[in-house]
Amino acid sequence: MNGHPSRDGWYTAGELDCFPVPPPRERPSRLVLLGAPGAGKGTQARLLCESLRACHLSTGDLFRAARDQCASSPAMRAAIEAMNRGELVPEELVIRMVRERASCLRCQGGFVLDGFPRNQRQAYALDEILADLNVALEAVVYLELPLEEIIARLSGRRTCVECRAVFHVSSNPPSRSDICDYCDGRLEQRTDDQPDAIRVRMQVFDAETLALVEFYERLGKLVRISARGTPEQIRDRVLQALDRNVSEITT
Numbered sequence: 117m118n119g120h121p122s123r124d125g126w127y128t129a130g131e132l133d134c135f136p137v138p139p140p141r142e143r144p145s146r147l148v149l150l151g152a153p154g155a156g157k158g159t160q161a162r163l164l165c166e167s168l169r170a171c172h173l174s175t176g177d178l179f180r181a182a183r184d185q186c187a188s189s190p191a192m193r194a195a196i197e198a199m200n201r202g203e204l205v206p207e208e209l210v211i212r213m214v215r216e217r218a219s220c221l222r223c224q225g226g227f228v229l230d231g232f233p234r235n236q237r238q239a240y241a242l243d244e245i246l247a248d249l250n251v252a253l254e255a256v257v258y259l260e261l262p263l264e265e266i267i268a269r270l271s272g273r274r275t276c277v278e279c280r281a282v283f284h285v286s287s288n289p290p291s292r293s294d295i296c297d298y299c300d301g302r303l304e305q306r307t308d309d310q311p312d313a314i315r316v317r318m319q320v321f322d323a324e325t326l327a328l329v330e331f332y333e334r335l336g337k338l339v340r341i342s343a344r345g346t347p348e349q350i351r352d353r354v355l356q357a358l359d360r361n362v363s364e365i366t367t
C-alpha cells in the first residue's frame with residue numbers, strides 16, 4: 117500500500133509480518149491521536165505516518181476489517197453491531213485486541229495510535245501495556261474542532277473499502293469520483309457516519325473520551341492542535357509542535 121508497511125502485523129495480531137518490515141528509527145515516533153469523531157484523526161494519522169514513517173494503528177480499522185470479512189465469533193458480531201450504532205464496543209475486547217498486538221507498539225518503526233484509548237480504563241490499560249514493553253509515549257496529540265465543522269466533515273467523509281484511506285467530497289476529494297487514489301478501491305460512506313450514529317458517537321466522545329484530554333495534560337503529554345485548515349496545514353502544525361523536522365524525517 118503506497119510504499120508503507122502493509123500493517124499485516126496489526127491486522128493479524130502478529131501472525132504475519134508487515135511488508136516491508138519497518139526499518140528501525142533513531143527516534144521512533146510513538147503517538148496517540150485524540151479528537152472527536154470527524155476531527156480528522158484518520159487523515160492526520162495517514163499524513164503523520166507518511167512524514168514520520170511510522171505505522172498507523174487504528175482500532176476502528178480492525179473492527180471494520182472484521183465486519184467486511186463477516187466476522188464469525190459472537191463477541192465480534194456483537195462488537196460490530198455496537199459499532200454500527202455508533203456505540204463503543206465492549207472494552208475487554210478492545211483492550212485484549214490491543215494487548216495481542218503488543219509487537220506493533222514495540223516496533224522500532226514507531227506508531228500513531230488512532231482510536232485507542234477512548235476512555236480512562238483504556239488509558240490505564242495502554243499505560244500498563246507500554247510499561248510492560250518498556251516503551252514510552254512521545255505525545256498525545258489532541259485535534260480540536262468546533263461542533264458545526266465536525267458535522268460538515270463527517271457527512272462528506274468517504275473511506276476506501278480496501279486500504280481504509282480517508283477522503284472528503286469537498287475538502288479532500290479523490291481524483292476520480294468514489295475511487296481511492298492509493299489502491300483503486302471503492303469509496304464508501306461509513307455506516308457510523310449516518311446522522312443517528314453521529315449523534316451517539318458525539319455523546320460517547322463527550323462522556324468518555326474528553327476526560328482523557330485532562331488526564332494526558334496532567335501527565336504533561338498533551339499537545340493541543342487546532343484541526344482547522346487543510347490536512348497538510350494541520351499536519352505541519354502537529355510536526356512543528358512535536359519539534360520534528362519534516363525534511364530530515366522524510367528523506
Ligand code: AMP
Pocket residue numbers: 153174175176177179198199200202203204205206207210230231232233234238308317
Ligand atoms: P473510529 O474509526 O476510531 O471512529 O472507530 C469506529 C468505531 O469502532 C467506534 O465508534 C467504536 O464503535 C469502535 N471502536 C474503535 N476503537 C474503539 C475503542 N478503543 N473502544 C471502543 N470502541 C472502539
